[in-house]
Amino acid sequence: MFYREAGQFKTTYASDMAVFPILQDRIGLACILLIGFVGIPLLSGTFFLQTVMIPFLVFSLAAIGLNILTGYTGLLSLGSGAFMGVGAYACYKLTTIYPDVNIVIWILASGFFAAGIGVVFGLPSLRIKGFYLIVATLAAQFFLQWSFVRIPWLYNYNASGAIEVPQRLLAGIPLTGANATPVTRYLVLLAIVTFLTWIASNLVHGRIGRSWMAVRDMDIAAELMGIRLLPAKLLAFAVSSFYCGVAGACMMFLWYGGGEANDAFNINQSFIILFMVIIGGLGSLIGSFLGAAFISVLPTALKFGLPALGIAIPGTVAEHATYILLGALIIFFLIVEPHGLARLWQIGKQKLRMWPFPY
Amino acid sequence: MDLLYSIFADPFVQMAGAPDLLVQTVWEGFVGGILYALIALGFVLIFKASGVFNFAQGIMVVFAALTLVGLYEKGVPAFLALALTIGVMFVIAAAVERVVLRPLVNQPDIILFMATFGLTYLLIGLGEAIFGGNPKVMIAEQLYLPKGAFDINMLGGVVTLQKIDIAAAVIALAMIACLSIFFQYTRIGRALRAVADSHKAALSVGISLNQIWVIVWFLAGVVALITGIMWGARSDVSFALQTVALKALPVLVLGGFTSIPGAVVGGLIIGIGEKIGEFYWGPLVGGATESWLAYCIALVFLMFRPQGLFGERIIERI
Numbered sequence: 270m271f272y273r274e275a276g277q278f279k280t281t282y283a284s285d286m287a288v289f290p291i292l293q294d295r296i297g298l299a300c301i302l303l304i305g306f307v308g309i310p311l312l313s314g315t316f317f318l319q320t321v322m323i324p325f326l327v328f329s330l331a332a333i334g335l336n337i338l339t340g341y342t343g344l345l346s347l348g349s350g351a352f353m354g355v356g357a358y359a360c361y362k363l364t365t366i367y368p369d370v371n372i373v374i375w376i377l378a379s380g381f382f383a384a385g386i387g388v389v390f391g392l393p394s395l396r397i398k399g400f401y402l403i404v405a406t407l408a409a410q411f412f413l414q415w416s417f418v419r420i421p422w423l424y425n426y427n428a429s430g431a432i433e434v435p436q437r438l439l440a441g442i443p444l445t446g447a448n449a450t451p452v453t454r455y456l457v458l459l460a461i462v463t464f465l466t467w468i469a470s471n472l473v474h475g476r477i478g479r480s481w482m483a484v485r486d487m488d489i490a491a492e493l494m495g496i497r498l499l500p501a502k503l504l505a506f507a508v509s510s511f512y513c514g515v516a517g518a519c520m521m522f523l524w525y526g527g528g529e530a531n532d533a534f535n536i537n538q539s540f541i542i543l544f545m546v547i548i549g550g551l552g553s554l555i556g557s558f559l560g561a562a563f564i565s566v567l568p569t570a571l572k573f574g575l576p577a578l579g580i581a582i583p584g585t586v587a588e589h590a591t592y593i594l595l596g597a598l599i600i601f602f603l604i605v606e607p608h609g610l611a612r613l614w615q616i617g618k619q620k621l622r623m624w625p626f627p628y
Numbered sequence: 629m630d631l632l633y634s635i636f637a638d639p640f641v642q643m644a645g646a647p648d649l650l651v652q653t654v655w656e657g658f659v660g661g662i663l664y665a666l667i668a669l670g671f672v673l674i675f676k677a678s679g680v681f682n683f684a685q686g687i688m689v690v691f692a693a694l695t696l697v698g699l700y701e702k703g704v705p706a707f708l709a710l711a712l713t714i715g716v717m718f719v720i721a722a723a724v725e726r727v728v729l730r731p732l733v734n735q736p737d738i739i740l741f742m743a744t745f746g747l748t749y750l751l752i753g754l755g756e757a758i759f760g761g762n763p764k765v766m767i768a769e770q771l772y773l774p775k776g777a778f779d780i781n782m783l784g785g786v787v788t789l790q791k792i793d794i795a796a797a798v799i800a801l802a803m804i805a806c807l808s809i810f811f812q813y814t815r816i817g818r819a820l821r822a823v824a825d826s827h828k829a830a831l832s833v834g835i836s837l838n839q840i841w842v843i844v845w846f847l848a849g850v851v852a853l854i855t856g857i858m859w860g861a862r863s864d865v866s867f868a869l870q871t872v873a874l875k876a877l878p879v880l881v882l883g884g885f886t887s888i889p890g891a892v893v894g895g896l897i898i899g900i901g902e903k904i905g906e907f908y909w910g911p912l913v914g915g916a917t918e919s920w921l922a923y924c925i926a927l928v929f930l931m932f933r934p935q936g937l938f939g940e941r942i943i944e945r946i
Contacts, residue, residue, distance in 0.1 A: 345738070397930050400681055400741075404881045404930065407874070408923035415919050489944055536874070540745065547742045592753025599746030604731040607739045 272621040288470060305459055310452050318451040319524075320569050326455075326462045327520045328565045332545040332557035333469050334512025339543070340552035341473055342505035343485030344394050347539045348406035349513045351413035354534030355383040356514025357521035358423045361432045365425055372437035372444055373457060376518045383514020384507040386413070391506030395499055398488075410536055417534070434526050445522045454523040461519065465512060470554055472508065481505050482552070513542075548602055550611025559610035567595065639908035652787050653907045654900055659793040661899020662800045663862075666855040667876035668883065668891040669804065670848040675885045676824040677844040678729065680740045684747040686873020688849060691751050692717055693766065693856030693865040698759040700767045709767075710853075717849030718842075725841045752867065763868075766860030773861055796858040803854060804892060807847075811888075816843060824886070878926030884936030893937060898922045 272293050279285040289295045309322060335349045359382035363375040390409035394402055417423060427433055436446030443449045444457060472478050480501045483491035492498050517534065525533060541564060549560020568591045606612050643650045670685040695716050699709035728743050778789045811817040822830040823840045831837060859869060879898045883890025902921045910917045935941055 393927060393931060397934050400737075400885070401881050401930060401934060401936075404878050404923055404926050407877060408920060408927050411920035411923055415916065419913070419916070536871070544742070544745065547738070551738075586757065589753045589757035592749050593757065594753075596746045596748065596750030596753060599749065600728055600743050603735075603739055603743050603746065604728075607732070607735050 272618070272624075274622075288474060302463065305463075306456070310456060315451045318455045320573075321566055322455055323451065323458060323524045324565045324569075325562055326458045327516055327524055328542065328545060328561035329558045330462050330465060330519065331513050331516035331542045332549060332561045333466065333554060334509045334516060335542050336546045336549075336552065336554070336557045337469065337473070337481070337512065338505050338509035339546055340550075340556075341478060341485060342481040342502065342509075343488075344391075344502065344505065345400065345403050346406040346509070347403050347536070347543065348390060348409035348413075349509075349542045350534045350536060350538030351410040352383045352387055352510040352513035353517025353520060353538065354413060354417055355386050355510070356380055356517035357432060357534070358417060359383065359514065360518035360522060361425075361434075362423065364435065364437060368435070368437075371439065372522065373439060373461070376461065376522060377515060379518040380511035380515040383517070384511040387506045387510025387513075388503050391503050391510075394502050394506065407536075410539055414535060432521055434522055437522075445526070447526065449526075458519055458523050461515065465515065466554060469508075469512070473554065477501075477504065485552075544599065548599060548609055550609025550614075553609070553611035555614060556609050556611030559614065563610065564595075567591075567598070634912060635909070642908060648787050649907075653903050655787065655789060655793075657900035657903030658896060659790075659796060659862075659899070660903060661896040662797050663855060663859055663895075664875050664879045664899055665892045665895025666800055666803075666851060666858070667873050668879040668895055669807070669888065670851045670855070671876060671880050672883075672885065672888055672891045673807075673844055673848045673851065677820055678823075678841050679737065679827075680729070680744065681737065681885075682848065683741060683744040684751060685848060685852060685876065686870045687748045687751045687755070688717075688720070688852040689856045689859065689873060690865070690867055690869045691720075691755050692849065692853035693860045693869075694755050694759045694764065696853065696857065697764045697767060697860070697865055701764075706767055713853055714850060717853060718846050721845035721849050722842050724845055725838060729841055730838065748870075752870070756867070763864040763866035764860075766857060766865055773857075790862075792858075792861050796862070799854065799858065803851070804888065807888065820844060875922050878922045881936050882926045882929050884938040887936070887938035890936060890938030898925060901925050 272291075274291045274293075277290075277292055279290065284290065289298060309318070313322070331349060331353060334352075335346060338344050338346050356379045360372075360375050360379035363379060364370075364372055367375075386409075390405065393405040397405055424432055434445050436443055436448060438444060439453070439457065442453055444453055473481070480491070480496045481504075483494065483496055484498065484501050484505075488498055491501070520533065545560035545564045546557065547560070548563055549558070550556025571591050571594065572587055602610070667685060667689060670688065671682055674680055674682040674685070692713055696709055696713045699712055700706055704712065724747065728747060729740075732740055732743055773792055773795055775791060778791065778794075779786050809817075811821060819830070819835045819840055820843070822833070822835055823837065827837060830840075856865065856869075859872070875898065879891065879894040881894075882897060883892070883894030902918055902925070905921045905925075906918050929937065
């Protein structure tokens with residue numbers, strides 16, 4: 270009834286090809302951004318920001334990165350956790366070597382280091398396909414994880430062997446380190462995520478994205494149509510690793526505030542991000558957000574939501590229950606909607622257009 | 629020059645200087661490789677029959693071993709516990725077929741792959757909830773598995789062979805032989821091969837896909853149980869085994885997804901290569917190379933044969 274495009278005529282080619290062709294969508298997006306930038310910081314407490322919103326945004330960014338590789342280009346990867354680690358360590362080294370440069374610049378710049386490493390490990394993708402490619406990316410995952418521990422230069426020879434995030438200011442307000450408030454960190458993170466999502470949206474809707482999708486659908490056919498496979502695939506690896514790297518830097522600097530590689534960037538992290546992409550929907554940016562919301566918020570919701578409802582369960586049981594529920598939900602969602610939450614979202618929008626009529 | 633020497637010459641000098649150490653290293657690699665091969669075998673069985681890349685094989689190993697030990701700790705006699713565990717694996721196979729595979733028939737490979745991920749999480753949660761997360765000791769003695777070690781004097785040194793390793797190798801080889809015979813000469817085995825060849829053709833001659841899937845998941849479950857017993861007897865039964873199970877992936881791609889001999893050969897190459905690499909070249913880069921060396925070995929092989937050593941040739945049509 271309210272969500273109907275009647276009367277909105279497209280008079281130019283550009284408006285016909287717009288990402289959000291319907292006025293209501295644009296209003297909705299503006300509302301979401303307004304809530305994100307103004308509503309949530311004003312209304313929610315630090316606990317909510319720290320345990321729900323910041324993890325959600327970090328994982329969304331990583332999920333977008335993996336979605337570019339797996340969803341848009343069709344290359345399976347289980348190395349996203351390690352590429353996140355590359356970003357985090359690059360950012361750490363950069364900010365300790367050049368402490369005067371703004372930390373936000375270094376967070377974004379660290380993505381380029383991850384992209385470089387990603388290209389190196391993406392080289393086999395020209396010859397190796399499908400599940401076989403997983404092994405190439407697993408080699409990246411385990412080799413990089415090993416390097417994080419074995420090369421002390423990366424963590425500045427700290428006794429703890431971990432990243433110790435120093436305090437950095439943004440316009441005079443502490444952004445990283447122990448004194449940074451969740452609100453500042455959240456706002457900066459949200460700005461980064463919004464900016465990079467906008468870039469990603471433009472990438473996947475443009476020539477580059479189309480060539481990626483052609484490669485995904487059938488790479489030999491794409492080659493015959495004149496898409497050069499090696500640059501297309503390597504670019505996908507580079508962009509994907511860039512996003513993962515920035516997500517990793519954000520994770521270390523804006524969420525964890527320091528930590529060890531084996532905990533933060535292990536193989537489980539790669540799996541979890543792959544989950545998000547599949548549950549959210551392959552080849553869909555909104556799906557990355559939905560998947561990240563689902564997977565990163567679910568354990569927190571179970572941990573704090575059930576006791577709030579009056580179901581008291583001890584911590585260990587809750588952890589097991591989380592695993593069981595997560596597994597069951599993954600299977601359930603795959604059976605109900607193999608194309609992910611993004612497809613459910615599409616169906617929901619379609620239903621809303623028709624409402625209150627069934628057809 | 630020093631570096632080149634320590635990479636290309638020194639390890640071989642060491643090998644020639646202490647052949648008994650080399651034999652010991654190769655033997656340990658061999659046993660490790662057999663166990664990788666066993667895990668990979670479970671993958672191959674399921675992949676051949678249903679085209680599902682079963683990520684849950686690793687956790688099935690852990691789950692089977694945990695069930696066995698858990699039942700024994702509850703006071704069930706060892707061999708009864710073994711039988712009960714086999715029963716549990718059958719129940720899991722039937723449940724997986726009914727709840728996961730049947731509704732997901734004809735979905736893309738990656739969706740099925742993800743479903744087995746879900747299964748992995750489910751089994752981890754269940755296993756920890758029922759049996760607790762602490763490492764357990766495998767009931768090797770009660771199952772009459774040998775203990776202790778042989779010392780063999782050879783090549784001017786002593787090579788120590790753990791009896792349990794020998795038993796593991798023998799049992800594994802016997803099982804692989806049994807499986808080959810089963811596939812080659814029995815009615816069900818023929819049906820399994822028919823399904824592996826073509827689902828549609830198998831359906832058209834009256835083979836029930838659903839039954840075949842239950843059988844093959846059950847077989848994979850039994851293989852998992854045996855792997856779990858062997859592995860558990862060497863170290864202990866814990867969820868850490870699950871990471872080890874990831875090593876089956878390079879083994880798998882090395883041998884090819886569809887080949888049982890490939891799984892064995894791949895397992896041995898990875899097992900021995902990884903041990904030798906770690907022992908002779910590992911110290912050069914600071915050790916603990918075992919975590920990634922297997923994947924790099926597989927990667928090098930893949931660059932030359934993208935379908936694995938024994939895999940079917942990948943033919944792409946437009």
